[in-house]
Amino acid sequence: MSGQVLEVEDLRVRLRTPRGPADVVNGLSYTVGPGETVAVVGESGSGKSVSVLALLGLLPARVATVTGRAVLQGEDLLTMKPERLRQVRGPGAGMVFQDPMTSLNPVLTVGRQLVEGIRAHGDVSKAAARRRAADLLGEVGLPDPERALDRYPHELSGGMRQRVVIAIALSNSPALLIADEATTALDVTVQAQIIDLIEGLQADRGTGVIWITHDLGVVAGIADRVLVMYGGRCVEDGTVDDVLERPAHPYTRGLLGALPDLAQPAVDGVVPDLATVPGTPPAPTDLPEGCVFWPRCPVRGDARCEHEQPPLVQIGSGPGLPHRAATWCTEEAP
């Protein structure tokens, strides 16, 4: 063990679609340490969600082929037997999904949905599991947790439901928490509460967190490190400060340029005052030959752009964690 909670190496996901094979994730490598929050950002369709669903084997096996390595606490999730993987879901890694309106079963009580998760991973009596469930609901800030246990999801608001989903994800004290757009469907004040909640729980338990989002505002608030995904690849990663303040990849700059309140002004003139990243992400069934971002890139400053995918290389020489980007057009950050 290397002290990391999760080590992902060269993760690739290919989906069978009616329009041919789609390479949705193309060689993703990253690590998550204990107590660390790694934000994965990118547009819809960049492969963020698929890459984490693949880790826990939650993609339908009929259509998805997953290769690479994903070592969670010393065990490779991708070569695990199904029964072992089931045991890891929960205590190894908990997951919070995007839409709290649909991620709970509408016909079972909140308590039941918590209790079944707790009892799936230990010889716990019903009564004990129920007590634990009530404690968890209290912990995630649900008022009157005892009564909430007997409620059905439709009797709770969106924010309350997402707290329940978080309680379920945390019910087996996972080493890793994966939040897949966990706050996207919530309004801003509730979003802030949920973020505070997860940060607080993380500080208490030392959980590693993968936070998937397309909201750079959220990233700035919570992440230790950022991984920018585009076309199923990591195009840039580094510390929050490096990536958000000294973005090296034209795509990252584009994303930041689309957030006027957060972005640094584009000093070097490479990226003009950009309100959007023009165009749409490439279809995973039809990825461009060269750099994945080339067709939309405003720079295209290198002859290789069109023909060769740039490797993810370290840029700058700052202390601490490396700052890497996959682009031919790196300019030294000021």
Place this chain on the structure above:
Amino acid sequence: MFALVHLVPGDPVRLALGTRFSQESYDALRERSGLDQPLLEQFFGWAGRALSGDLGVSFRSGETVTSQIAERLPATLTLALASILVALVIAIPLGTISALRPRSIIDRIATVISQFGISVPDFWMGIVLILVFAGTLGWLPSGGYVPISEDPGAWLQRLLMPALVTGVVSGSVITRFVRSSVLEALGSDHVRTAQAKGLPTRQVFTWHVLRNALLPLVTVTGVQLAYLLSGVVVVEIVFSWPGLGQLALQAVQARDYPVLQGAILLFALVFLVINLVVDLLYTAIDPRIRR
């Protein structure tokens, strides 16, 4: 409904009296059955008596309609319940398996079977069964009905084929519903949540897929049961099954208005009651509908 029954051409009195009768006996019977009165009066008279449980007397046999229906009811109930049982035994596993492996060989075979069950006429299936099992093989009697209280063995032997025919037809319809609702439940987000918390596959399937696919299943089963209870006329004729469908058909042929009206009233009641039961079941199954 009442008007429709009376609009059907044909004179019940004439039919009841046979070929040779005098004008006097004709008038007398007509008066006795109340058919000489205006239609509207006949209706209100009938409806009023029906409310107090008196459905009148059969023109043909002279028995009360209620006793005739009561006599036929056990046969119809037996066949309907047996058929729905056959239907569910076919539909739930078949629909579920096809939903679990969409577009697989099993799914395709199931689709063909259910398409076959929906499109093949039930009387044809009945005749083929009779030819094979009663004729060639001689394993089963070709028709008739024996109450279970008299001889359970004979009861089952005679029930088997008609229940299979109606069960296959209903089962084919239900299979389609089971397949689509299980497929829908499988794809829902909460199933992924259930998997992500590390529940055993069987538990995910029972409580997060099947449990949620139950609602459409209850609806379609209710509809099918109502249909079966209102008498599957053709199958009852093919298997000489003395049920309500047969009774209604005979009443139509004899223009036996009271019996026909009584039967239709009962069918309407069956639909109402089954719909009520289905609605009540909904509230038990789906907490979102409570209150």
